Amino acid sequence: MNILTTNYVLKKIARVHCAKGPANCRNCKKYAKGRRFGLLDTIPDEHPMVARPMIEVEIDGERTFVPYEVIAYFNTLEDAQEYAIKKGITFEILPDK
Ligand SMILES: [Zn+2]
Numbered sequence: 001m002n003i004l005t006t007n008y009v010l011k012k013i014a015r016v017h018c019a020k021g022p023a024n025c026r027n028c029k030k031y032a033k034g035r036r037f038g039l040l041d042t043i044p045d046e047h048p049m050v051a052r053p054m055i056e057v058e059i060d061g062e063r064t065f066v067p068y069e070v071i072a073y074f075n076t077l078e079d080a081q082e083y084a085i086k087k088g089i090t091f092e093i094l095p096d097k
Pocket of ligand 1: 017018019020021025026027028
């Protein structure tokens with residue numbers, strides 16, 4: 001499956017609590033207030049029955065949603081890049097909407 005040029009993306013997001021989202025979960029609502037840079041591992045949906053948060057990405061020119069797992073959160077872009085270099089991770093930065 002061809003996802004981006006790397007599985008790893010960096011995006012300014014709210015911390016993920018669960019798949020219910022801010023409208024349906026008190027903790028999600030609390031988390032949604034503070035957004036930070038999240039280093040995300042986008043993964044093929046091998047277990048469709050498991051509810052995972054989704055992120056919109058562009059694959060071969062088409063916008064689509066893929067499930068992801070959060071690897072780490074960072075306060076600044078610089079912190080994220082430093083971490084990625086140490087781990088040998090190549091990531092794409094997704095535009096902040
Ligand atoms: Zn929640």
